[in-house]
Structures are given as C-alpha cells and as structure tokens.
Amino acid sequence: MTPRRRRLLLVIGILAGVGIAGVLALQAFRTNVMFFFDPTQVANGEAPAGERFRLGGMVEDGSVVRAPGSLEVRFVVTDFQRSVPVHYTGVLPDLFREGQGVVAHGRLGSDGVFTADEVLAKHDENYMPPEVSRSLKTPQPGTTAPPQG
C-alpha cells in the first residue's frame, strides 16, 4: 500500500467514523433536539409534565379571543389532529395570526390549558406578493381548485 493510499483510507475512515458517531448521537438526542412538541405529542404525554416546554402548531381559525383593555389573549394551537388551548399575556409578534404557525413557551396546567410566557411566530417557506395571495384565496371561474399555499 502506498503512503498516499494509506492517507486516502485514513480520511475516508475519519469521515465514516464521524458520520456514524454523528448519526448515533443525533438519534440519542432526538427528543432533546426537538424545538417544540406538537399537540398530538402533548396528548400522548410525550411532553414533560409539570415542566416548561415549547408547544408548536397552527393557530386555529377563529380561536383568538382578546380580553378588552389588556394584553391578555386566548387561542387554540392545533396540528389538525389534536389541539391545545393557550393562555398568554404579552406582546405578540408581527406574524402572529390565525392559520399561521406559532411556538409558545410555557407550562401545561392540570386543566389542560397551556399558560405561555413567550409566543413566537413560525413563518412558512411561502413568499408571494399580496395580490397573488388574494387570488389564491378567491378561486377564479373556469379554473380547477386553487393550489394549496
């Protein structure tokens, strides 16, 4: 075996070793790497009970209720299988709205209501001008179903 060949095998060996170690480590940490739990995971008891965790999902359409004269807001986070009611007092980010992704950080109470102390908006990967967004929502006559955004 030439020295160059030995060095080539050494580099391949390093890559294979690091790759396998990386895959095993990420498998072991999988739940810890998760930034948030979705409502189905919460319903299955996968989220840590009594501890702070992040709840992520969509804000259910028509579920946002603001208390008049305060920053208090109630809404429902859903993944279209299960849903969790959320209670939050504070300033909401610009992108917070019904039908959009959201990540709430807080605790799940024994009454099943999630009390959040921080609410972040999760943006999706779709970018379009306002007029395109409007035309997607109102189906044009003569065309088939509008594409899903």
Next chain:
Amino acid sequence: MDWTWFHRFGSPPHLYRLAGTLVPWFAWPAAILIAAGLYGGLVLAPPDYQQGDGFRIIYVHAPSAWLSLMAYTMMAVTAAIGLIWRMKAAHAVAASCAPVGAWFTVAALGTGMLWGKPMWGTYWAWDPRLTAELVLLFLYLGYIGLRSAIEDPQRADRASAVLAIVGVINVPIVRYSVEWWNSIHQAPSVMKFGKPSISWPMLTPLLIMFVGFTLLFAALVLVRVRAEILRRERQARWVTEMVTQ
C-alpha cells in the same frame, strides 16, 4: 490518464499566476450581479403578502447562508486533497476559505437575527438550525485558531485539515435540520426539489444574488490564495525574482 493538469495546480507559482488572472473575471461579474440583484430585490420585487418589506432581508441572508456551507465544504475538500496528495497549494486554498466562510456565517446569523426579532418575536432561539449554524461559526474560528497556534506550516496544515474534515459532518446537519426536527426556522424555499415556494418576481433577484455572492466568494478566496502563497513561499527563489524584477 494524464494527471499533469492536476499536479500543475500543486505548483505555487502556477497557482499564484492563475489566481491573479482569474480575480477580475470573478470580481467584476460579482459586482454587476450584486448591484443588479440588490436593485431588483430592494426596489423592483413586490412586498410579501405577510411580511411586507421585511422579507427583503432574504436577498442577503439566504445567499450568505448558502455560502457559509459552500465555503466549509470547499475548505474540507481542499484540506483532504492537501492531506492525501501532500499538496501545499491545496492547503493554501483551504486556509483561504476559512475567514471568508466565517464572515458569510456572521452575515447569515446577523441578518437572521435582525429578521427574527420582528417576525418571530425574538432575536435568537436555541433551535436546531440556528444552533448548528452557530456551531459552524465556531468550527471556522477553531480552524483559524488552530492554524495560527502552530508555528510549523506543515504541521499546521495537517492538524487543521483533520479538524476541517471532522467538522464537515455539521454541513448536512445545518442543511437538513429544518426537515429532520421541529424547528422555528422555515423550510427551504429555493434549495429544494420541485417548484420554489417563492413567486417569480421575488425569486429572480434572489437567484441573481446567489450567483453574485458565489462569484464574490470565489474572487475573495483567490485574492487570499495569492497572499497565502506569497506568505508561505517568501523564501522561494521565484518570489524573490518576481519582487526584484
């Protein structure tokens, strides 16, 4: 197969001259494309239906993030070539990629934080994508630090090459983090299979910026490669001859 073309790259005077010839061929198109892309992205492109004008930071953020990964991959590949074929010129290229890649990583993190505060509601979250990109910055800094800590250039080349190769595992982690795990960062809009999730009037300037930033990266690396070769070969006869001529 004739490998002389490959070994010619290993000759420092050849690579020095080749890099010098190529710099303007990358730098000028980069300047024109970035100017055109910025005008298209900041002036011509329509505002987003939800983010308004705030989305325009994508025109700097996404190309920077792409180059932060591209630069690291190139650094690891050239370091491996240098390690396997004992090619000093390849190590010089790897060493030149590191600071440029590190600055693109800083740009990606910085623009992302500026966008994150109004849109997500926070500058920073310990999310898989954001954390992996921060680890990428530390890998660059570790590589640069390791090189400057070892006096002997050959030992510095070999030690830092191993670090670059080990760290390349982080590149797919950054790229696929948003698909493997729940993340606050959105999924890719452009760098994916299938139709881009961004409308054409917004996408065109973005693609121009991607090409412009990549050419800028190439030009910056070539300039650094020239400096790195001169620094390493300062005792060599061809450098003395070139300077005294």
